[in-house]
Amino acid sequence: MPLSEQFQSPVGFRRWLRQSGAAQQEGYDLALLEDCENAYRLTAVAGAARIPQLIRDFARFLPGEAFCILEYYPEPERVTTSRSSVPDEHPAPEVFYSPYLPVDEILNQLSPYLERLIHDGFIGFGLANNRAGLEMFYSEEKVLTFFTDNHLRLCDFLNRNRIPYRPDLSLPSDFGHDHLSLLGLPREQLPPSLAALDEAELDALNFCHHLVEELDMYPVEEGLSFFLTRKEQAQVAEIMERNRFDDLAELEFGGLLLDWSDFVTECENGFEGDLQDYRQALRVRDCIQHVIEVVPAELSRKIGKIIAEPDSSFQNILTDRRKRIDTPARPELRQERFWYQGVIRNQGIILRRDLIRKGWFAG
Numbered sequence: 001m002p003l004s005e006q007f008q009s010p011v012g013f014r015r016w017l018r019q020s021g022a023a024q025q026e027g028y029d030l031a032l033l034e035d036c037e038n039a040y041r042l043t044a045v046a047g048a049a050r051i052p053q054l055i056r057d058f059a060r061f062l063p064g065e066a067f068c069i070l071e072y073y074p075e076p077e078r079v080t081t082s083r084s085s086v087p088d089e090h091p092a093p094e095v096f097y098s099p100y101l102p103v104d105e106i107l108n109q110l111s112p113y114l115e116r117l118i119h120d121g122f123i124g125f126g127l128a129n130n131r132a133g134l135e136m137f138y139s140e141e142k143v144l145t146f147f148t149d150n151h152l153r154l155c156d157f158l159n160r161n162r163i164p165y166r167p168d169l170s171l172p173s174d175f176g177h178d179h180l181s182l183l184g185l186p187r188e189q190l191p192p193s194l195a196a197l198d199e200a201e202l203d204a205l206n207f208c209h210h211l212v213e214e215l216d217m218y219p220v221e222e223g224l225s226f227f228l229t230r231k232e233q234a235q236v237a238e239i240m241e242r243n244r245f246d247d248l249a250e251l252e253f254g255g256l257l258l259d260w261s262d263f264v265t266e267c268e269n270g271f272e273g274d275l276q277d278y279r280q281a282l283r284v285r286d287c288i289q290h291v292i293e294v295v296p297a298e299l300s301r302k303i304g305k306i307i308a309e310p311d312s313s314f315q316n317i318l319t320d321r322r323k324r325i326d327t328p329a330r331p332e333l334r335q336e337r338f339w340y341q342g343v344i345r346n347q348g349i350i351l352r353r354d355l356i357r358k359g360w361f362a363g
Contacts (some may be wrong), residue, residue: 012121
């Protein structure tokens with residue numbers, strides 16, 4: 001039986017037909033996440049026609065709201081490495097998050113684009129709610145990945161959708177393959193509904209940009225990769241609600257970890273904010289440190305590992321560390337706060353102006 005009759009792959013992900021080997025099969029497997037007690041990654045393979053229903057069924061587990069994730073390749077002139085402004089010969093896709101929105105609103109906005117998102121060979125997208133410990137992502141490799149601290153519920157969900165457990169699951173990327181954009185495919189090879197669209201509508205730069213605008217999405221750095229369980233987030237939330245950081249208490253802690261990483265990346269590339277913006281980022285790091293020092297030891301070590309790389313990067317770009325940028329009034333922390341010692345080398349014009357006015361460079 002031809003491979004295409006056994007497994008319906010998205011048209012933008014094409015396995016080499018002359019390659020020998022087993023046919024692709026639907027199925028899933030699972031594994032514990034490193035440094036996450038009782039948290040799992042489930043990896044699933046399903047035919048393209050099954051993805052819309054799987055997304056709708058998964059969305060029912062989300063507690064009323066979620067954020068959308070979109071991953072696609074930008075225009076060539078905008079492609080840079082994550083830690084440098086030098087163009088990258090092997091660019092990574094840009095990643096965008098929406099704010100938390102009602103799940104039905106996200107699904108309605110995705111609906112006109114869903115078939116294009118599934119079939120284009122250079123796009124990944126998903127839904128997540130960090131507070132609920134749930135994420136689903138359909139990658140450009142056309143694999144579904146779920147993160148959860150309730151794996152039994154998701155295993156049941158996949159089994160009910162007739163996707164069997166396979167401990168020896170093979171992934172589409174295990175076979176030789178090509179990625180193709182919808183624009184790069186002859187019309188006769190597209191599904192009929194996509195073949196009816198014009199070139200502008202098939203162009204991922206256009207429809208992804210429209211989706212970013214409609215969902216008010218923003219770019220995020222993918223430097224940090226972590227998963228906090230609902231129990232861990234509840235422990236952190238209890239600490240945050242004790243009013244030690246009034247303006248940060250309502251923010252999601254995972255977002256603060258990403259904010260710190262993004263700030264460090266911006267400082268490496270050239271910080272364009274003013275001194276007040278700079279100080280606010282240091283307060284975010286204060287808040288993270290406060291949590292590290294108060295939560296149970298196991299969670300403290302986990303958070304420390306998450307921010308170890310941006311911390312190290314920030315220390316490497318500090319100069320004139322004989323002086324403090326500030327003397328924060330609170331909170332009292334056990335660790336000496338290296339982030340206040342000195343100032344970053346790559347200061348933007350506005351920050352440098354504020355530092356001059358503050359007298360930083362005197363003496």
